Amino acid sequence: MTPRSSRRTYDRAMNAQTTRPRPARFDTVVIGGGVVGASIAQHLSRRGVSVAVLDQASGVGGGCSYANAAIVAPHHVVPLATPALLREAPRQMVRRPPAVRVQADPSLVPWLGALSASASPRRSRVATERLQRLAVESTELHRELAAQGLNPTLRKTGAVDVYLRKPRREPSGFVPFVDLLRLEPTLATGAGGTHDGEEWTLESRSFVTAMLEDAARHGADVRYGTTVERLLMEHGRIVGVATPSRTIRADHVVLAAGLGAAPLAGRVGVSLPLRGGRGYVVDLAIDSGGPRLPVRIKDYRVVVTPLADRVRVAGAIEFGDESRPMDEQRAEALRRVAGSVLPALSDALVIDRWAGERPCTPDGVPVIGASKAVENLLVATGHGMWGMILAPVTGRLIADAVLGMPEPAPWLAPDRFAHGMRRALATR
Ligand SMILES: Cc1cc2nc3c(=O)[nH]c(=O)nc-3n(C[C@H](O)[C@H](O)[C@H](O)COP(=O)(O)OP(=O)(O)OC[C@H]3O[C@@H](n4cnc5c(N)ncnc54)[C@H](O)[C@@H]3O)c2cc1C
Structure with missing residues (x-):
């Protein structure tokens, strides 16, 4: 599809969304439309899941994904703690x-x-190997998106x-x-x-826009100006989210709200040390x-x-x-x-x-996956210095989890943080 015709399809999809009454129930609600939330929505919608993306900002780039160094360099990815x-x-x-x-x-x-x-030598070496494996896979996904015309500003530059x-x-x-x-x-x-020589540049907001446009073409409902005030729980499961004007129900909720994920998760008993x-x-x-x-x-x-x-x-x-x-x-x-x-x-x-x-996060590794405390709440945040490079693989991992495939590795799980750390953070 040419960029112009894809733009027309997107406009038609968005216009249809604003003229139709908007549904109040989805398979999955994604909270946050930064690089991470946008990638998750793109993966889920392409795999046939009905998705709403809710973002409190008035448009693309309301959080950290507004800008960054614009580098995709898989072999330079290291945890913060070294x-x-x-x-x-x-x-x-x-x-x-x-x-x-x-x-x-x-x-x-x-x-x-x-x-x-x-930051011990052993822990940081293990984290580096794991993160670089994810980053290499994610770079491949960035390149596949570019080959499909969906990553318009990705350039191999070195x-x-x-x-x-x-x-x-x-x-x-x-x-x-x-x-x-x-x-x-x-x-x-x-x-x-x-x-x-194995490095790319990529402009962040163009990436978010491309992912959300593709998600919208595949049926996702992207809503800006929509703050999630709290997660709704019934019998130990999340059943939806509350915004100031309405509730939206969902089978799964994905918390991809960057730094804003911690207060929402904390209120349902999932502590995120962000x-x-x-x-x-x-x-x-x-x-x-x-x-x-x-x-x-x-x-x-x-x-x-x-x-x-x-x-x-x-x-x-x-x-x-x-x-x-x-x-x-x-x-x-x-x-x-x-x-x-x-x-x-x-x-x-x-x-x-x-x-x-x-x-x-204090270990410099993102949080990707469900907490045992609330299994249908998926968390995707804490990407620190590497959110843009790791966004596509995060989308793939979260989509797999929503579709009942194996959960992301335990070293990515929200439950990995020691109880002592969680208690200390709860006093903030
Ligand atoms: C100076 C700098 C340089 C960087 N360089 C690179 C780089 O070269 N390569 C790289 O890979 N990464 C880089 N990064 C890191 C990368 O930009 C971040 O990791 C990434 O943007 C985080 O994306 P996110 O989607 O997790 O969070 P965000 O972009 O912050 O998105 C979260 C979204 O959630 C929304 N939100 C929050 N709370 C709520 C709520 N209650 N209800 C509804 N919506 C909510 C916000 O409005 C926001 O849009 C850099 C970052 C900086 C600051």
Whole structure:
């Protein structure tokens, strides 16, 4: 189907939805229409399940999926909790600008304790292997979507990692700066770095739109401006959801509400230890002289990604009170770092600045699957730094579970968090 005719089909589907009285019962209600919820809805609707997607925002990208570094790099996926994070965090916190920041917030203490317990070499190695397996499968699914015309901004680009100072331990494939310059001639400085050819770029909101359009073409009912206030329980099962204006009944409910999943789950006895890992994005308009390839500036954990109509600068991870306002200076500091390495970015026009809360678990592994406490409530959140790459495989796993196929692995399950951690979080 051509993009234009697919657009017409989508418009017809959406118009039909708004003129018809909307049903109050579905096989599955998906709460949240970010990259994760949109992928789940796409998988379910294509497999014949009647789905409603409910999102409190007024349109695409109301949560963390508004923007991100736009990178799909399966072999770079690692959990948040690693020995390297613990080793480097003190240095990263004093570096200007800091790549990692933690506010003095007592409610973070148990969560940070669980994070450092997960950062042992063994646990982090096992988590890395598992996450990379998922990421490789998910990248294949991204590519299949692209081959069907359903992932319009996925591009295979490769990417460069540049180190401004020579790292103490050189990563494999490390080459001197002159070799990097051949790949990315707009780099102004560096001690060397690496190149990975197996990387893609993908714009987040276009991905969400494409998934929801495809879901709608297959019968899904996508409703923005619809806040789920609570989950409805009867005899130990979820029977639907309550919005301010109505109740919607369903056989299964999928909680894909990013950071918003924790309060909803908590009220039915499923504790999700989620905290927001704030990151920043600055989009620049640039006519010429910008980078050809995505560039990761390793010393500052800043990523520069050329997209079709802009160059994106993204980075930082901060933990604290998630309701605090955006710090504009942090965004500007990232742009200055990018400009010092790629001078064409220094005086480029800023067209967007944004900060978003990555939904993070303390072990850095997403939560995908059902809790034993409420079996027909499926959870899909906590994707942290890797939600966009892992979205399609999450959609596949949740659709399998809804259709009665084997549950996702126990290491993804909501019940994996220790009771002590859950109790500590319940006191927040
Ligand atoms: C700076 C930065 C760079 C990143 N770079 C990358 C990258 O390069 N590659 C990658 O794979 N990932 C990256 N990520 C991570 C990725 O963007 C996130 O993991 C992902 O967007 C999370 O998606 P989600 O669907 O789980 O959550 P969200 O996008 O937050 O979606 C949740 C949705 O639920 C809705 N919602 C919440 N509560 C309710 C409720 N009660 N009722 C109804 N609706 C509700 C919200 O409106 C929202 O739309 C990055 C993130 C950041 C911040």
